[in-house]
């Protein structure tokens with residue numbers, strides 16, 4: 325076996341001797357031989373392959389504990405792990421990107437806000453028990469400024485979803501929030517919604533609620549989202565999902581371990597990664613800001629709709645009914661026609677030009 329000194333091995337692997345000593349201590353890369361007298365480390369030429377993999381995984385930003393796991397796998401499984409790691413990084417980055425966009429928007433918004441185009445929402449909401457469940461654990465709300473859907477789970481699920489929506493109700497009242505206040509307002513509202521759900525759960529780990537809500541700021545819509553209820557935007561004939569499911573199945577799709585088709589019939593597809601009351605008090609909701617355009621139509625819905633009605637059909641139904649009330653009705657009918665296995669809730673809101681304020685004559 326050809327042995328290299330730590331210096332020669334460091335050069336060949338592009339890892340510093342200091343890093344090699346650390347990886348030895350962490351049992352990530354043990355030297356082939358340690359001289360019992362001098363303590364000098366020697367490495368086998370065959371270890372270069374692993375050392376180079378470690379070096380590149382470090383450059384990727386992977387934590388050492390995960391690198392150790394990857395190094396213990398065969399090539400195919402290691403590839404899976406790296407893909408899964410990167411999917412997690414991208415998901416985290418996406419949340420931060422939205423937050424950055426939110427902040428940029430707030431900082432620049434005041435100077436370029438267009439006061440000449442006044443927009444407002446026209447909305448409708450409804451929740452239905454479905455054909456199978458004994459009770460309705462969903463809650464919905466639609467008002468001038470606030471739209472919300474919550475889907476409760478566990479023995480106190482109905483109270484949990486209702487408490488979640490109730491905690492946001494104040495956002496629909498009072499003065500229109502300035503763009504600079506929206507982020508704090510939403511964060512506070514979500515925190516109190518989480519507290520309300522945890523109080524109800526009284527220590528039971530099964531009780532929780534999703535929450536997907538849109539808050540109107542006068543020119544934009546702030547989306548707050550946690551769980552697997554969804555928000556969609558119908559714009560220029562295209563349907564876009566603007567929320568990301570916090571479900572076990574979605575994380576498997578993100579990591580490339582499951583195809584979206586397989587996910588549709590996955591037995592654990594209702595299992596949530598995070599929701600209000602689930603995952604501890606520190607669990608953060610996603611926040612993003614949507615530029616509102618006249619003609620936009622938003623849909624918030626619980627998984628009672630998306631579990632049985634495909635996105636393509638949702639788009640057809642949403643686009644086919646001009647009136648939000650009718651659109652809500654046909655979507656709920658479609659879920660029930662597909663068996664209505666779950667409670668189903670929909671909020672549909674159109675962004676429309678505000679009626680011109682009447683000018684007194686004389």
Ligand code: MG
Pocket residue numbers: 475626627628666667
């Ligand atoms: Mg549900």
